[in-house]
Amino acid sequence: MSESFQSAYQEEESRLNEVIVEIDRQLERLRGIPVYTGHDFTEQVLEAGREEKRQALAKSLPEPYFGRLDFQENGNGAKKPLYIGKIGFDKADAGDHPMVIDWRAPVASLFYSFTGGTDPASFEAPEGIIEGLVYLKRNVVIRKQILERVSDTYNRDSGGPAVSDEFLVYRLGENKDNRLRDIVSTIQAEQDKIIRAAKNTALIIQGVAGSGKTTVALHRLAYLLYQYKEQVTAEKMIIFAPNLMFLDYISDVLPELGVGDIQQRTFGDWASELLDIQLSSEDHAQTLNQWFETEPGQGTPDIDDNVSGRYKGSLRLMELIRRCVESLETEALPDDDFSPWDGAVLKQETIAEWFYQEYKPYPLAKRKERLLARLHRWVEMELKKSPSAAVMKERKKRAAQREKAYGNRWPKFEPVSLYKQLFGAAKAAGTWFEELSALIPSGVLAATCKDLKKNVIREEDLPALLYFHCLLNDISGDQRFDHIVIDEAQDFSPFQVAVLDLFVRGHSFTILGDLSQGIHAYRGVHAWEEMSSLFKEEETAYFALTRSYRSTMEIIEFANDILEKGVSSDLLAVPVFRSGDAVRLIPYDSKDSRTGDLARALDTLISKEYRTVAILTRTLREAKDLHEQLSADWPDLNLIDGNKGTYQGGYSILPVYLSKGLEFDAVVVADADAAHYAEKAWDAKLMYVGCTRALHELWLLHGEPLPSYVMTETSEITVNGWPVE
Numbered sequence: 118m119s120e121s122f123q124s125a126y127q128e129e130e131s132r133l134n135e136v137i138v139e140i141d142r143q144l145e146r147l148r149g150i151p152v153y154t155g156h157d158f159t160e161q162v163l164e165a166g167r168e169e170k171r172q173a174l175a176k177s178l179p180e181p182y183f184g185r186l187d188f189q190e191n192g193n194g195a196k197k198p199l200y201i202g203k204i205g206f207d208k209a210d211a212g213d214h215p216m217v218i219d220w221r222a223p224v225a226s227l228f229y230s231f232t233g234g235t236d237p238a239s240f241e242a243p244e245g246i247i248e249g250l251v252y253l254k255r256n257v258v259i260r261k262q263i264l265e266r267v268s269d270t271y272n273r274d275s276g277g278p279a280v281s282d283e284f285l286v287y288r289l290g291e292n293k294d295n296r297l298r299d300i301v302s303t304i305q306a307e308q309d310k311i312i313r314a315a316k317n318t319a320l321i322i323q324g325v326a327g328s329g330k331t332t333v334a335l336h337r338l339a340y341l342l343y344q345y346k347e348q349v350t351a352e353k354m355i356i357f358a359p360n361l362m363f364l365d366y367i368s369d370v371l372p373e374l375g376v377g378d379i380q381q382r383t384f385g386d387w388a389s390e391l392l393d394i395q396l397s398s399e400d401h402a403q404t405l406n407q408w409f410e411t412e413p414g415q416g417t418p419d420i421d422d423n424v425s426g427r428y429k430g431s432l433r434l435m436e437l438i439r440r441c442v443e444s445l446e447t448e449a450l451p452d453d454d455f456s457p458w459d460g461a462v463l464k465q466e467t468i469a470e471w472f473y474q475e476y477k478p479y480p481l482a483k484r485k486e487r488l489l490a491r492l493h494r495w496v497e498m499e500l501k502k503s504p505s506a507a508v509m510k511e512r513k514k515r516a517a518q519r520e521k522a523y524g525n526r527w528p529k530f531e532p533v534s535l536y537k538q539l540f541g542a543a544k545a546a547g548t549w550f551e552e553l554s555a556l557i558p559s560g561v562l563a564a565t566c567k568d569l570k571k572n573v574i575r576e577e578d579l580p581a582l583l584y585f586h587c588l589l590n591d592i593s594g595d596q597r598f599d600h601i602v603i604d605e606a607q608d609f610s611p612f613q614v615a616v617l618d619l620f621v622r623g624h625s626f627t628i629l630g631d632l633s634q635g636i637h638a639y640r641g642v643h644a645w646e647e648m649s650s651l652f653k654e655e656e657t658a659y660f661a662l663t664r665s666y667r668s669t670m671e672i673i674e675f676a677n678d679i680l681e682k683g684v685s686s687d688l689l690a691v692p693v694f695r696s697g698d699a700v701r702l703i704p705y706d707s708k709d710s711r712t713g714d715l716a717r718a719l720d721t722l723i724s725k726e727y728r729t730v731a732i733l734t735r736t737l738r739e740a741k742d743l744h745e746q747l748s749a750d751w752p753d754l755n756l757i758d759g760n761k762g763t764y765q766g767g768y769s770i771l772p773v774y775l776s777k778g779l780e781f782d783a784v785v786v787a788d789a790d791a792a793h794y795a796e797k798a799w800d801a802k803l804m805y806v807g808c809t810r811a812l813h814e815l816w817l818l819h820g821e822p823l824p825s826y827v828m829t830e831t832s833e834i835t836v837n838g839w840p841v842e
C-alpha cells in the first residue's frame with residue numbers, strides 16, 4: 118500500500134466515522150421525539166417530515182455516500198470536499214455546507230459530467246452557471262459502515278489527466294445477482310446528460326446493447342422526482358416494459374434509489390384495463406409461434422409495411438380512424454325533427470345547434486350524452502304544459518318510447534363497436550365506413566374481420582381502440598401521466614407513441630431502444646425518425662449511447678462483427694477497457710453429442726462460480742426439450758418460457774428471443790449454426806441479442822456450417838474448442 122493511498126484511506130475512514138456519528142446522533146434525537154398521532158394538521162405535517170427523515174437517515178446509515186469531489190468555486194473561497202450519496206443531509210447544527218449531497222442535486226452533476234483535464238468545470242444551479250476547478254474525484258466503497266475501497270479517478274495534482282475508468286471497470290467486473298442494480302456511483306457523463314435532460318421533452322435514445330438504457334431510464338425517473346418535486350408525482354409516472362418478468366428483473370432499482378409507487382406495466386395490460394376489454398389469451402403465443410418458432414434456419418417471412426402489426430401500428434391507420442370519427446360527427450345527428458308525441462316538435466335545426474355549436478368543445482360521446490339529457494329536459498318542460506294529469510301521463514309514456522327510439526338512431530360511440538364496423542365485422546352505421554375500409558391492406562382487413570367476428574382482440578389492435586377512445590371520450594385527470602418511459606421502444610409502433618402522447622403532459626417521454634435488437638420488426642419501428650416525426654423539432658431530443666458497459670471487450674467485438682456482417686449496421690458498441698476470456702466456438706462432436714455437450718458447457722461454467730448462467734436456444738420448443746433432458750442433473754435449472762411473472766436468476770434455459778433486456782454472467786448460445794440462424798439480417802439480430810446478454814463469458818456451441826456473420830478467425834477474440842482441463 119503506497120503512502121499516499123494509506124493517508125487517503127485514513128482520511129476517508131475518519132471522515133466516515135464522523136458522518137456515522139452524526140447520523141446516529143440525528144437518528145437518536147428523532148427517535149426520541151414521540152410519534153404524533155393527534156389531529157392537529159401542522160403537527161401531522163411536522164411528524165410526516167420527521168418520519169421521512171428517520172427513514173432516510175436509517176437507509177443511508179450502512180452506506181452514507183459513495184463519492185467525493187473537491188471543488189473550488191470561482192470567486193468563492195477555498196476548495197471544499199463534497200461528499201455525494203444516494204440521500205443528502207445536513208449537519209444538525211447547520212455547518213457551512215451539507216454533510217452529504219444528494220446525487221441528484223445540481224452540484225453533484227459535476228461528479229458525473231467532469232471528464233478530466235485542467236480547464237474549469239461548470240454546472241447549472243438555480244442561480245445560474247457556476248464555474249470552478251475540480252481538484253479530486255474519488256470513489257469510495259462503503260459496506261455496512263465499513264470503508265472497503267478508496268479509488269481516485271482524477272487528481273489535479275497529477276497533471277489533470279482524463280478521469281480514469283479504473284473504478285468503473287472494477288464495478289463492471291463484479292458478478293451479478295438476479296436483479297438489475299443502481300449505478301449512482303459510476304454514472305457516466307453521456308448517461309448523466311440523459312438523466313438530467315429537461316422534463317418536457319420527448320427524449321429518444323438509441324443505445325447499443327448494454328449501454329445502460331434501462332438503468333438510465335430508472336435513474337432519470339428518480340431525478341425528475343427530485344428536480345421537479347412540485348410538478349410530478351411518482352404515481353403519475355409509468356414505465357412500459359415488454360413483459361412481467363422483465364419488470365420483475367428491474368424492480369429493485371427504484372426502491373434502491375429511494376423511489377416508490379411508480380407504475381410499471383406492459384402496454385397491453387395498461388391499455389386493455391383502461392378500455393375494459395379482454396385480450397385474446399392465445400394472441401401472445403400465436404404471435405411468437407408465427408415469428409420465432411417456424412422452422413429455424415429458414416429465416417422469417419419478409420416484413421413490409423402491410424404486415425398486420427406494422428399496419429396497425431402505423432399513422433396510416435391513425436389517420437383512418439380520425440377520418441372515421443370526423444365522418445361520424447357529421448353524419449351522427451338524425452336528419453329529422455324530434456317529436457315526443459303528436460303535436461310537439463323540437464326542430465332538427467335546434468338540435469343541430471346544440472350538437473354542432475354549444476357542445477362542440479366536448480368529445481363525441483359526451484356530446485351525445487349531453488344532448489340526449491337536454492332533449493329529455495325539454496320533454497319535461499313540454500310535459501308541464503299538458504292540459505290534464507291524464508294527458509300528461511299518456512304523453513309521458515309516449516315520450517319515453519320515442520326518446521328511446523331517437524337515442525337508438527344515434528351510432529354507438531364505443532371503440533370496439535366502431536373498430537368492428539371499420540373492419541367489416543359488424544353492420545356499419547354509414548357508407549363512409551366502407552370507403553375507409555377499402556384503404557386497409559386486404560390481408561389485414563380479412564384476417565382482422567375474421568378475428569373480430571369471433572370477438573378476438575389482439576394486442577396490435579390496442580392503439581386503434583385507444584385512439585377511438587380518446588377521440589370519443591375525455592381523458593380524465595387521473596388517467597394522465599406526468600412522465601412516460603418506454604423501454605425496448607424499438608418494439609413499439611409510432612401509433613402507440615402518438616396515442617400515449619395524448620395521455621402525457623408536455624410530451625414528457627423517455628423513449629429508449631436499440632434498432633439492432635429489433636427482433637420484433639413485424640410490429641416495431643425500423644428507424645427512429647418514425648417516432649421523432651411525431652413531435653415538433655423543439656419538443657424532442659435524440660441521444661445516442663455507444664459505450665457498452667455490460668460485456669467484456671472480446672464479447673463486444675464479437676457482437677459488433679455480427680452486426681457489421683449480418684445486419685450491415687453501423688450502430689456498433691464501444692467497449693469499456695475490460696478484457697476477459699476469448700469467446701469460445703465449440704463444434705458439437707456429433708449430432709448425438711449435442712445434449713451432452715451443452716450439459717458439459719453448463720457444468721464447466723457453473724463450476725467457475727458464476728452466479729447467473731444461461732443456455733439460449735433458438736426456439737422455445739428446443740428450450741423445453743433441453744430443460745427436460747438436463748433438469749434431472751440440475752433440478753434448480755429454470756425454464757424461462759415467457760409465462761412467468763418473476764425472474765429467479767441462477768441457471769436458466771430460454772429461447773434467445775426471450776432473453777432481450779436480461780443479462781447473465783455467462784451465456785451459452787446453443788445451436789449457433791446455419792441450420793438454426795439463417796443468412797438473414799433478422800436472424801443475425803437474434804444472434805446479436807443472444808451474444809450481448811453475456812457479461813463475462815460467451816460460448817457458442819454449434820453444428821456445421823456456421824452462419825457467415827459468426828467470426829471465427831481472430832484469435833484474440835475467439836478460440837475454437839473446449840477449454841483445456
Ligand SMILES: Nc1ncnc2c1ncn2[C@@H]1O[C@H](COP(=O)(O)OP(=O)(O)OP(=O)(O)O)[C@@H](O)[C@H]1O
Binds near residue numbers: 289303304327631779
Ligand atoms: N455507468 C455504469 N456503471 C456501472 N454499470 C453500468 C453503467 N451503465 C450500465 N451499467 C451496467 O451495464 C449493464 C447493462 O445495463 P442495462 O441493462 O441498463 O443496458 P441496456 O442498454 O438496457 O441493455 P440491453 O439493451 O442490451 O438490454 C447492467 O449490468 C448495468 O448495471
